[in-house]
Amino acid sequence: MAFGSSRVAGKHRGSSRLSRKTAGYAGIAALATTGVVGTLAGPAFAAGESAAPTIEDTGLNAVVVAEDLQGEIETQAESQQRAADITAAKAQAEADAKQRAAESKRLAEAKEKAEREAAERAAREAERKRLNTFVAPVEGSYVSTQYHAGGGMWSSGSHTGIDFHAASGTSVHAVGAGTIVEAGYGGAYGNNVVIKHNDGTYTQYGHMSSLDVSVGQQVTPGQQIGLSGSTGNSSGPHLHFEARTGSQYGSDIDPIAYLRSHDVNV
Incomplete structure (x- = not known):
């Protein structure tokens, strides 16, 4: 051109x-x-x-747009990552809280179990001590006739037990835990009860006006077994008490020494 x-x-x-x-x-x-x-x-x-x-x-606008798009993508990715991190941290915090709650519950249950078991042991020990405790057969009384006292009133020539002062109708108690092996009329002993105790010894209660127990019955220390009286060979209301190595007459031992050996003050 x-x-x-x-x-x-x-x-x-x-x-x-x-x-x-x-x-x-x-x-x-x-x-x-x-x-x-x-x-x-x-x-x-x-x-x-x-x-x-x-x-x-x-055409630089295309380059700028591409760069802006890349920046937006990166910003969005960072935002999503932060959101994911927050969600993960929240989930971890909730899991930790649940774990702490579960551990706290476990410790509380373990403590409650230990306290319950301790209370049960204490109750068993208290019951054991109670069952192994001995008491006087008549509360607040005293010995009016000593063991082996002589006289014509006794067929053996001496007293085979001790007498506790007791008005008629006074409550008579088992001195210790055991099993009733005799309950009824016993000749010279009148209405009487014989108890076999857990240590293998026996005690006898004579001249009672009435009985509250029967043969084979289990009794505990201090349990009422009858009321005092003057039945059988008796000169007046009182309780005749014997300690024995066997259930039969003639196996008697010193009743005061027997009671004192079981921490009964007589």
Whole structure:
């Protein structure tokens, strides 16, 4: 194509550095959008060397958009990670709280069990002591006739037990835990009771007005077994008490020494 005579021959200038730079930007934009670097035609910039390229002219807007998108993606990923971390921390805190609650419950249950077992042991020990405790056969009384006292009132020639002062109808107690092996009328002993105790010894209670127990019955220390009286060979209301190594007459031992050996103050 021919140009006017006003342009000086040989003075046609090549693309300026700005134009080359613009072409480079456009190539970058084309690479970012299509993956292929295109060839930029020179006539696209024929408007003049002094014209400054714009973002629209160079394609840099595509690069900026790509960078902004990448930043948004990274920001979103960081936000999601923070949310996930918070959720995980919350779940861990809840799990720790449940574990602490379970441990606290376990400790409380263990403490309650230990206290219950201790109370049960204490109760068993108290019961054991109670069953092994001995008491006087008549509360608040005293010995009116001693063991082995002589006289014609006794067929053996001496007293085989001791007598406790007791008005008729006074409560008579088993001196210790045991089993009733005799309960009824016993000749010279009148209404009498014989108890076999847990240590293998026996005690006898004579001249009672009435009986509250029967053969085979289990009794505990201090349990009422009848009321005092003056039945059988008796000169008046009292309780005849014997300690024996066997259930039968003639196996008697010192009743005061027997009671004192079981911590009974007589």
